[in-house]
Every structure is written in structure tokens, then in C-alpha cells.
Amino acid sequence: MIGFLIGKLHAKQPPLLLVNVNGVGYEVEAPMSTFYALGAEGSDVTLLTHMHVREDAMLLFGFATEHERALFKELIKVNGVGAKMALAILSSMSVQDFVFAVDAANSAGLTKIPGVGKKTADRLVIEMRDRLKNWALMFAANGKPLSLVSQGASVAPIQTLGQVQRSAINALESLGYKTAQAESMIGDIDAEGLTLEALIKKALQAVKV
Known part of the structure; x- marks a missing residue:
């Protein structure tokens, strides 16, 4: 399994990243929360990764923080929540906001995430509330995810x-x-x-x- 990547950011086009690791290009899908933390193309990058194996493909997902990766792994365990929906959740709200929404049983708020219907939102609350209880306590005590990606400075857009x-x-x-x-x-x-x-x-x- 591939646990992390350290290399150069060769290209980025949400939700895909291409990371050059010693001359090998790794295609990585990432949530927007990770994209916000990245620098410009050509900059150094460190990503925590999760390899998702399907019958027809082997997919690599990248994350800026351990909490993002851990939540992604928990999300794809939920019946009806695939990798695409997990990325949409992480792109639509922070890990902390998701944990608080689940802890507060705010299924109505979760339905505003694309692809998350009422049944799925209710299932997320029911299946994940106990699993994320310690997370809620930690965030309530002002705990913050540990970022492994340096915040990149804003880069002037090169596209029209x-x-x-x-x-x-x-x-x-x-x-x-x-x-x-x-x-x-x-x-x-x-x-x-x-x-x-x-x-x-x-x-x-x-x-x-």
C-alpha cells in the first residue's frame, strides 16, 4: 500500500492531481480542502494517501491532513457512500464542521451536499455519531488537524x-x-x-x- 507521496506538483485540475515522485507520475484524486493547501504547479508537495482497490481500477486518494484521510476512510465504510461522495463531503465542509453536524444530528444540513439525500444523511448520522464522538470532544476543546502540506501563497491565475x-x-x-x-x-x-x-x-x- 502507498501511505504517502513526497514529490513535485506536476499538474492540478480538481479533483485530480499529478505528482512527480522521482520521475514517476502518480494520479491522485483529492478533496478541495487539500487543493486549497497546495502551492503552485512545480512546488514541493507531501500528501497522505489512501489506495482504493476496485474490481476494475486501483485509485489513489490524497489528503493534506491525517484527519481528512481518517474521515474519508470512515465515510466509505458507510453503506451507500462511495469514494466520490466522500470527496464531495470533504470538499463541501471541513472535518470539524462535519463532525459537529453528525454530533448534532443535523441530517438536514448534510442533504445540501451534492449526492447526499435524506436517507443517506440519516444513515451518516446514525452510523457515524458514535464513531466520531471522540472527534467531537477533541474539536470542542479546540483541537486542530495536523497539516502535512505547507500553505502555498496565492498564485496569479495563468488562465483566462x-x-x-x-x-x-x-x-x-x-x-x-x-x-x-x-x-x-x-x-x-x-x-x-x-x-x-x-x-x-x-x-x-x-x-x-
């Missing part, structure tokens, strides 16, 4: 404004949002001067969970 908006819409669609909804979310934001990651972050922050 239209390209950034289209890429952001594609990223939201990959997280489970419908095309019309993704276009509306991006269309409501003044995207001038924003990087792709910053634009997606603003769009997701506008969705109150």
Missing part, C-alpha cells in the same frame, strides 16, 4: 477568466453538482483575479450546510 470559470464548473460537476447548478454557483461570483481554487472555494462557501 473564461477558462477559469469553465474549469471551476467542471470541478463542481465532478463533485456531484448538476451542470445548471454549477453554472449558477460560478455565475454568481465576481471571478476576476481569482485562482481556480479560490473561485471553487467561494462557490462552495456560498452553499450553507
Whole structure:
């Protein structure tokens, strides 16, 4: 199994990363929370990873913090929650906010995450409340996830404004949002001067969970 990657960030296009590790390019899927922590292409990167083996594919997922990876592993244990939905959850809210939502049995708030219906939200609360009880206590005591990725400085966008908006819409669609909804979310934001990651972050922050 691959536990972590240390290398150069060769390319990033949410939800995919391409990491160059000693000349070998690893394709990694990551939540938006991890993308926000990354520097520019060509920068050094360290990612915690989880290898997901299916009958038809071997997928590698990357995370900026141990809490993100641990929550991802817990999420995919829940019946009806696959890797795509787990990434959507981690992209839509912080680990701490998810833990508090489950602890408070806020299934209505969880249904605002793309792909999470009422039955799935209820199942998340029922199956994960006890498992995340210690997490809730830790976060209530101001515990914070340990980040393994250095916060990168904002980088001036190298794409045209239209390209950034289209890429952001594609990223939201990959997280489970419908095309019309993704276009509306991006269309409501003044995207001038924003990087792709910053634009997606603003769009997701506008969705109150």
C-alpha cells in the first residue's frame, strides 16, 4: 500500500492531481480542502494517501491532513457512500464542521451536499455519531488537524477568466453538482483575479450546510 507521496506538483485540475515522485507520475484524486493547501504547479508537495482497490481500477486518494484521510476512510465504510461522495463531503465542509453536524444530528444540513439525500444523511448520522464522538470532544476543546502540506501563497491565475470559470464548473460537476447548478454557483461570483481554487472555494462557501 502507498501511505504517502513526497514529490513535485506536476499538474492540478480538481479533483485530480499529478505528482512527480522521482520521475514517476502518480494520479491522485483529492478533496478541495487539500487543493486549497497546495502551492503552485512545480512546488514541493507531501500528501497522505489512501489506495482504493476496485474490481476494475486501483485509485489513489490524497489528503493534506491525517484527519481528512481518517474521515474519508470512515465515510466509505458507510453503506451507500462511495469514494466520490466522500470527496464531495470533504470538499463541501471541513472535518470539524462535519463532525459537529453528525454530533448534532443535523441530517438536514448534510442533504445540501451534492449526492447526499435524506436517507443517506440519516444513515451518516446514525452510523457515524458514535464513531466520531471522540472527534467531537477533541474539536470542542479546540483541537486542530495536523497539516502535512505547507500553505502555498496565492498564485496569479495563468488562465483566462473564461477558462477559469469553465474549469471551476467542471470541478463542481465532478463533485456531484448538476451542470445548471454549477453554472449558477460560478455565475454568481465576481471571478476576476481569482485562482481556480479560490473561485471553487467561494462557490462552495456560498452553499450553507
